[in-house]
Amino acid sequence: MFFESAAYAMGAAGQGGQGGGGAFAPLIPLILMFAIFYFLLIRPQQKKAKQHKEFLANLKRGDYVLTGGGLYGRITAVDGDVLTLELADNLQIRVNRNFISGAADPFEARGGGKKKKEKVEDKGEEKEGE
Numbered sequence: 029m030f031f032e033s034a035a036y037a038m039g040a041a042g043q044g045g046q047g048g049g050g051a052f053a054p055l056i057p058l059i060l061m062f063a064i065f066y067f068l069l070i071r072p073q074q075k076k077a078k079q080h081k082e083f084l085a086n087l088k089r090g091d092y093v094l095t096g097g098g099l100y101g102r103i104t105a106v107d108g109d110v111l112t113l114e115l116a117d118n119l120q121i122r123v124n125r126n127f128i129s130g131a132a133d134p135f136e137a138r139g140g141g142k143k144k145k146e147k148v149e150d151k152g153e154e155k156e157g158e
Contacts, residue, residue, distance in 0.1 A: 084125055087111065094132040095123055102134075 087093070091103045093113070101113030101121070109125045116139070 080130075083130070084128060087125065087128065092132040092134045094129045096127040096129050100132050100136055100139075 101115045105112035
């Protein structure tokens with residue numbers, strides 16, 4: 029008898045005109061969190077992956093690329109998914125298309141390292157003034 033009256037007392041109270049909206053309310057924060065994750069994390073990652081896939085599909089002879097292993101080179105031949113890269117004079121390697129990380133600066137690919145800013149000094153005028 030006690031359990032029946034306690035169970036009745038713990039039962040749902042009258043909703044008073046709210047209808048069934050109380051069951052949906054706890055899901056709203058979860059839906060909002062998913063929407064935020066989608067627009068801030070998932071969608072940009074998918075967009076970047078799509079751009080990289082298009083980049084790999086459009087590789088051609090003469091492009092300068094950076095491999096996944098950190099090697100800079102110029103594409104000298106394309107044979108399906110196998111690319112031949114020229115790393116230096118008379119040094120060529122073959123690499124799978126999927127291991128290309130991105131485009132490279134031709135200056136870096138030729139072994140230039142960091143670009144140096146040169147000072148322009150006209151030493152001829154200095155000598156004449158001395």
